[in-house]
Amino acid sequence: MKIIFVEDVKGKGKKGEVKDIPNGFAGFLIKNKQAVEATQGNMNMLKRKAEQEQKQEEMKLEEAKELKKVLEEKTAVVTVKSGNNGRVFGSVSTKAIADAFEKQFSLKLDKRKMDLEEPIRGLGMARVPIHLHPEVTATLSVQINEK
Numbered sequence: 001m002k003i004i005f006v007e008d009v010k011g012k013g014k015k016g017e018v019k020d021i022p023n024g025f026a027g028f029l030i031k032n033k034q035a036v037e038a039t040q041g042n043m044n045m046l047k048r049k050a051e052q053e054q055k056q057e058e059m060k061l062e063e064a065k066e067l068k069k070v071l072e073e074k075t076a077v078v079t080v081k082s083g084n085n086g087r088v089f090g091s092v093s094t095k096a097i098a099d100a101f102e103k104q105f106s107l108k109l110d111k112r113k114m115d116l117e118e119p120i121r122g123l124g125m126a127r128v129p130i131h132l133h134p135e136v137t138a139t140l141s142v143q144i145n146e147k
Contacts (some may be wrong), residue, residue: 001020001035002018002020003026003036004016004046005029064133067132068137070137071132073117073136076100076105076128080144082147086122088102090121097114098111101140109130113130114129118141118143123144123146124144
């Protein structure tokens with residue numbers, strides 16, 4: 001019997017896959033709402049859902065590209081305490097950078113998507129890469145100033 005998996009079933013199939021499996025197991029999956037029979041109507045519904053998901057993914061990619069343009073034009077200013085040799089007490093965290101962008105430009109950024117290779121411990125300009133989408137990475141400009 002041909003079925004369409006509605007959710008992932010370990011060792012059998014992934015969500016959205018169409019497979020031919022034995023009738024007994026197919027009945028079990030259909031009864032537990034893990035699969036539906038692969039009728040023409042269900043196949044069309046699967047195709048429409050896949051097209052809709054693809055459109056949403058394209059929209060997310062376009063939004064990420066637009067956000068990248070906006071972010072790379074702006075420079076956030078973070079003020080921290082520092083010693084007389086220009087070194088920061090502690091370091092500038094990704095949370096502080098995200099908060100600065102939110103306060104100064106009303107842009108909410110996810111601190112976990114920022115990719116600091118090493119902590120920012122000095123005054124001056126810093127570049128911080130941020131992953132907005134699997135295909136889009138922007139570079140944030142952050143000015144570290146002394147209090």
